[in-house]
Amino acid sequence: MIPFPTVDGLQALDERHAVFCERIEDPLALEHGKFHFSAKDNLCARGFQARAGSRILKGYRPPFDATPIRKLREIGGLLIGKTNMDEFGFGTFSTNSGFGIPRNPFDTERCCGGSSGGAAAAASLIPEHLSLGVSTGGSISCPASFCGVIGLTPTYGRVSRWGLIDYGNSLDKVGLLTRTARDLERYLPVISGPDAKDPTSQSQPVLDMRGEVATVAVPAEALVGLSPEVASSFAEAVKELGRNGVKVREVRMPSLRYAIPAYYILATSEASTNLARYCGMRFGVMNHEFDQGFNDFFSETRSEDFGPEAKRRILLGTFSRMVGFRNRYYVKALQVRQLIIREYRKVFESCDAVLTPTMPFIAPRFDEIARMRPLEMYQADFLTVPPNLAGMPHISLPCGYSRGIPIGMQAVAPQWAEGSLVSLARSWEESFHYRFPEVTA
């Protein structure tokens, strides 16, 4: 059987749970051409609740499939469950869920990373399993690196967001967490493509799975503030890439220092409007105290059923777009995003990818997380936020282990160049041996 902690990480419905466990024990039980996959809980699917890690959506059964889920189901995919996450994606450690906390398969005292923590745990634990994840500011890269799996975040607009419960609409991207490059090759083309239900998916060029990473740029700014084990693993990985014939250049990207504030302001500005709809009417938690005035009625449900981090981000986002602050925060953040995109484009004139560690430290223990201030948590995203803000595709690959705990590196490619990242993943797994946690029967 699977160890207890992973059950926490996967909230499969009861009747599906048996199927799920069976698949884990014998993935080949699936007929030829079929495969199993899980989806982060903010992706809507018929037959499952979609709660996005929030109590305010408890009991909500969406009346439609998210486009990427529909496409996977159409080619024979069996959705075996929804994976736990930080409430609406608000977190770096998946500790902000309204439904328990997933634990790291390598060390159950440590977190999975977030916000796609359950997705990363599933990909790490279950052989041949595909996890659909979602990244707004690093929510695929971070848990992939903490759980020792591959996490691919496509270009913004590559995968339709129809059916994705919004965090920040200009930042949200559906992506894949898996053990192998082969799965990326198989399933990225399936979930990609323009969708008549998402205007922002309509501008994409055709997905080109060719391309390679011959030259990488390492920004000096990314090497500051790393834990020693991450610094040394990353240095070793860079050397290994060099031995494989990849050219490595050091570059400077001074605008990256603006990425964290710009990201958090944009993401929370958008989130605070997206979350306005959760008010005790229409879907999710229903307030039946109709004899209250509407302001009290709305405030009651929202105060009771949003978690503390959701409230923090609603406050930050609401403030950032209020009269008198809007230009200084919201509008400025929009401008800074363009600045950072320009800086990436300049770097990409002379290299194929920007390479950094994924997270500045290995998966922290829960007691360490409890001592962190919100700002410290936000700042932990300083390597994953920039490509997310710029809508650039990126991939996190396992690149080392510190006392058995995985460490990841992240490669960022120009917009629409996912193909080169997949080819990097393929060549990397030939030279670097991935380890996976043992599932005891």
Place this chain on the structure above:
Amino acid sequence: MKIGLEIHVQLPTRSKLFCGCSTSGDAPNSSVCPVCLGFPGARPFLNRQALEMGVLIAKFLNCKMSDRVWFARKTYFYPDLPKNFQITQYDSPLGVDGHFMVGEKRVGIWRVHIEEDPGRIRRVGRSGEEVAMVDYDRSGIPLVEIVTAPDMTSPAEARDFLTDLIIELRRLIGVTGEEQTMRVDANVSVGEERVEIKNITGLKNVERGLRSEVTRQTKMLAAKKRIVRETRHFDEERGVTMPGREKEFEEDYGYIGEPDLGTYRIGPLAASMAIPETPLVRAARLSKEWGIAAPAARQIVLTDWALADMFEALAAKVGGEAAMSWTMGPLSSSWKDLREKASELREDIIGIVTAVTSGKMTDSEGRMRISALPSGKEAAAPGEDAGDLDALIVKLVDEHPEVVRDYKGNERAANFLIGQVMKAMKGKYSSKVVAERMKMELEKRL
């Protein structure tokens, strides 16, 4: 006195602004989908027709057109608003700084933008404690909002503005339901301070609401009382404006861009659009081109677009004055019946009128023939075709020189010949026409 208006008019599209739901729902919550209900994970997709109609209106109102526009989220909490934000336009309206002429009066247009309508609330329960029952069929219905400068100086002027605007929009984009469904916020200041009357439905109520508010402000000023800047609403039943419910606090809409929609290059679109001639523009042109009085031109155009077509065709043959009197007289009075067959009867009508104006037919004969046209009798029109009649008259007059002689002293002498003609023609021509023609022929011989 200064009055400015914010007018919301529904754009007559088949589907809603951001989803494929029909704009004509019947039973409550029957024309709804995850998009217009704001379900998690659903997202908007802009209706091309609505954007184009909005652009056409802005251009028609002589606005300076934006090159690129986007949408914005206006966040406020109310039970009729599914997402608790409304998708509207904030920092990039379709057009700004336009104007609209009401007769000779120029009313400035500050901005034109499009937005989605919220749902409809039915209030249920005891007065003062009503709860909301909501129908979201209206949620996502496309609206255009037109904001005027405070250029109107009386409630009557505001009414005239709205009347004329709706006349034009009806033709321009096919607005239906006009007066009843138009929703207006009106700003009015008799003295220094401005009061906003929110959400008045229908043109008549706008004028009533404004009149009552003007009276209220005037009385207060006369009594040397201060007018407070506030939002009021118009109580249709009592015909007075009442203070709006005191809001707990000033709502901060916190506008941000709508990231799900992207941007729209309306500059080239606007430049490529031709504005069709609207009724009041046409009336002004007719008045100027044919020298007829403005009210007459307006009446012709507003009676029916095809009647104005008829007028123009007639005017080209017989001049503006005659065309106007025929159009406003006999044609207007039979128009209800003529309308259907207006295009096929067009030549007949022109024939009759030219016959009259050229003196070949009497006025009353012409009128009679026109009123008889729709029934299909008297298909053979006189006029140029009355060759057989003229030939017969000439023949008879030639044969009876005594009648010409007697006619000099007594016009009744003609009656003998008229009788002969009527008998020979078996009622094909009316006695009036025959008398007219006979008279003309006899006069020639004197």
Place this chain on the structure above:
Amino acid sequence: MDRETVSKVAKVARLRLTDEETEQYAADLEDILSAFSVLDEAPAIEEYDLGPIKVEDVLREDVVYRDSDPAELREIMGTKDDWVRGPRLS
């Protein structure tokens, strides 16, 4: 970012906070916003877009279509006689 501002923002966002929460969020947001003031140093550029990629003139034709069942949606919303129930309006 003081408690008064946090209270005001919370009201706009329809969140009811306890005194402790107000205090805590005021401290958190103060911490966060003072770190974020680095944004003021970012070079000003005029041009900006709503998202990271260019999405321009994406429109749908004015065609009525239905791919969900209003009856199912009404059921999710818990309607009463097909009307969605809401709170008091005053």
